[in-house]
Amino acid sequence: MNIFRLLGDFSHLGAIIILLLKIWKTRSCAGVSGKSVLLYAIVFTCRYLDLFTHFVSLYNSVMKIIYLVSTYFTLFLIYRKFKATYDRNHDTFRIEFLILPSAVLALLWNHEYSVLEILWTFSIYLESVAVLPQLFMVSKTGEAETITSHYLFALGIYRFLYILNWIYRYYTENFIDWISVVAGVVQTVLYCDFFYLYITKVLKGKKLSLPA
């Protein structure tokens, strides 16, 4: 464990909690992409199956369980409890275009041809693009609430912090996992445009709105 990974894990946790609290407090999931949350639920489910087979540490197991439970609870809030507020007309990204290529790529490029390993690899590829329905929704409506922007920032910066962690681990432990690195870089690059808008607008107290 190093500082980059710890900060990454907590910003990821922060993103999940911000989203959950925003929906819970406002009793509304307007502006939130249920499809992105659904993709994250698939990602965590496929990746954390190793909870049953492989113990890393108490920290690792507890975080996995928190990520899983809070993401499924958010999904329940969006699609059941507050479904009347769900903006489904703007959440129209076709997620099969993300799921199928991720599955095919996981079958082609993985560390080992086993069920758990392919599911892990699939989750890494799917996670790298899982934000697209949410970004698509923001671009379609042309704006995002400030709290949604904070959620997206925390969600994006987490993988960037992981990249710093992988560089650190490369030099200190001689450890590198190319699948994670390449997918993590793709994931971070997808946020660049958003990061720019976040820094130039949201941090200066303005609402995130896209130029017409």
Place this chain on the structure above:
Amino acid sequence: VTVRIEHDEL
């Protein structure tokens, strides 16, 4: 460089 497939990250 050792390429491990032990997944110890989240």
